[in-house]
Amino acid sequence: MGIITRTRNAFRAFTRAFSGYDVTGGSGRWPTQYMLPSPISQQLAAGRLASRKIAHQSENNALVASIIQHAVTAIIADGPTVRSAHPDAQIAAQLQRAWNNFFQDCSVEGGMALGGYLSRVARGFYVDGESFTQLVTDPATMRLKLRLLTADQVDSAKTIPSLGMTGDLPMIVAGVEFDRDGRRVAFWVLPTPPDAPWASVAPPVRISAFDICHVFEPRFPGVPRGISPLTPVAPLAMQLDTAVDAAVMKLKTTCLVAMVVRDIEGNLPLDAATDPASLHLEPGATLRLPQGCDVQFPPTSEMSTVSEVLSHIERLICSSAGVPSFMATGDFGAINYSAGKLGLATFQRRVKAIQQNHIIAQLLTPMWDRLVLLEVLSGRMRAPDYESNPERYSASFLFTGWPAIDELKKAKADTLAVAAKLRSRQEIISEGGRDPADVDAEIENDPFAADDLSANAGAIASQNEQETNDA
Structure with missing residues (x-):
């Protein structure tokens, strides 16, 4: 084993010496354990x-x-809400009822x-x-x-x-x-x-x-x-707790008033008025000290940069966790509209990735397949094409959409995109986490729905900002 170890170490030293890259550790800047070999x-x-x-x-x-x-x-x-892919409306409705019962x-x-x-x-x-x-x-x-x-x-x-x-x-x-x-x-x-x-x-x-x-x-x-x-971020979060505790303790210490009384000549006579055990500060109190006494106050360190350090650590933790720092800390006054919108858009992409790649693919889809299988095997649903056309019994899942920061601007943008045929109503409705068929059914059954809603929406979308603000 000793020969094998020495040979391995010699090979690594040879590799570092002739690799030409600092990451091999030739300069000594990289710690030995700073890597994931397995x-x-x-x-x-x-x-x-x-x-x-x-x-x-x-x-x-x-x-x-x-x-x-x-x-x-x-x-x-x-x-989430579910949309059955089955072309038969009756079977799709039956699956929807089974899902609603399971959901509750x-x-x-x-x-x-x-x-x-x-x-x-x-x-x-x-x-x-x-x-x-x-x-x-x-x-x-x-x-x-x-x-x-x-x-x-x-x-x-x-x-x-x-x-x-x-x-x-x-x-x-x-x-x-x-x-x-x-x-x-x-x-x-x-x-x-x-x-x-x-x-x-x-x-x-x-x-x-x-x-x-x-x-x-x-x-x-x-x-x-x-x-x-x-x-x-777990180690850094632990350090943040330590830093916050130290800052709080520093604030408590700074609020204390301490005084040191010294006798320069070393001849301080002690009596009831000057006994160090009886000396204390009170509001409005006057202390009479003997001649030759010196009074000193311990210095207090500067704390003006503590908040910046703590905020920087919080931003690092939130950035690595994928959550905007202004959301996790509640500090909305530190950002403007553009920065908040950009941070929220990045967070939304991360959330959508987790929903699609993990929640839906690894859990909801197998869950739906099992639910449909039990409906067929129990005899509650007749499905003669279940084995021959399994793709008909699949489903898509819609999660609740994000509320718009400016609802009027969002509505205008959606209206113009639909009018220009850049997007569809189904896409916009699905972004809100709702089934377009349910929305169309609600509009059809709405007694207050008018035929000229589209014209009114187009007129609203064509208004400029000044007209909207005046209204």
């Missing part, structure tokens, strides 16, 4: 520890709690709407870096129910490497089972959460991947588990 193994080793630390910060650090709250609210809001009571615990359940999923995504949902069939009603599993319930200690020497046995990594082709086939789940009171000591149970929805962001190819997106 991203998958290192993430698996740090994932559970990171989730525990960030869980503590989510309950005790004001900025981290605000970041998670704003991110979860933006991603989920009150839950989706959890095995009962009494929870889908919006609240998805908020717990999104919170787990930020705290643990992943969330597990078990699709359960209620034996009494043959309807879909959801069971939220903690990240610790999927046994991260369950690892059995195949290495090509176990025959047909699959490979298990951190509680996730893979087949020979690398597909996820099962999860090894503990019966109860390990931190629950009187938790079960039974070994993990194998549950098919067909019944588990794993919401996570695979940062590296082949990584089986997730890690919190707040991991890079």
Whole structure:
């Protein structure tokens, strides 16, 4: 082993010497541990520890709690609406009714709407870096129910490497089972959460991947588990707490008035009036000191730049977390309209990416497929083309849209875009999280709807800003 180690070190030294790049460590600026030589193994080793630390910060650090709250609210809001892709209006309406019933009571615990359940999923995504949902069939009603599993319930200690020497046995990594082709086939789940009171000591149970929805962001190819997106900012958030505590303590210390009385000649006579134990300052008090005494006040340090340092740290944390700092800190006075709109647009793109890539693709789509399957197998819906045309039984999900900063300008822009045939009504309505068919039905049934609404809208869109302000 000694020869191998010396050979390896010599090769690394040779590589650094002739690479010509500073990142190899030849200059000595790069610390030895400043690298990720094994991203998958290192993430698996740090994932559970990171989730525990960030869980503590989510309950005790004001900025981290605000970041998670704003991110979860933006991603989920009150839950998505669904649009069935089936061309038959009757079947589409039946699927819509089944979804509405499921939406109102989706959890095995009962009494929870889908919006609240998805908020717990999104919170787990930020705290643990992943969330597990078990699709359960209620034996009494043959309807879909959801069971939220903690990240610790999927046994991260369950690892059995195949290495090509176990025959047909699959490979298990951190509680996730893979087949020979690398597909996820099962999860090894503990019966109860390990931190629950009187938790079960039974070994993990194998549950098919067909019944588990794993919401996570695979940062590296082949990584089986997730890690919190707040991991890079967790140490800085802890330092922010320390800095705030130190600043508060400094303010308290600065508010104290301290005085040091010295006798330069060393002949200070002590009596009742000049006893150091009896000397104290009071409003309006006059202290008579003997001759030769000197009075000094301890210096107080400057604090004019503390707020700038704290604000800079807050901006770094929020930027890495993907949440605008003015939202997380509530400091809307530090930005103008253009900066706020730009920051909000970037945040909206990040939210939409999480909705489409993780919430919809990894959870809502399998959930919808299971709901449709149960409707067919239970006999509640006749679907003769379910196997031959499965694409007809797919669906699209619409999340609640973002409110416009200036609703009048937004309405004008949408009206002009539709008139110029640059956008469609369906696209604009879908951005608001509503089904265009529902909007058209409401307009048709509205007794106050007029035929000249389009003309009125065009007239409003053609008004200039001065006319609008005068009105």
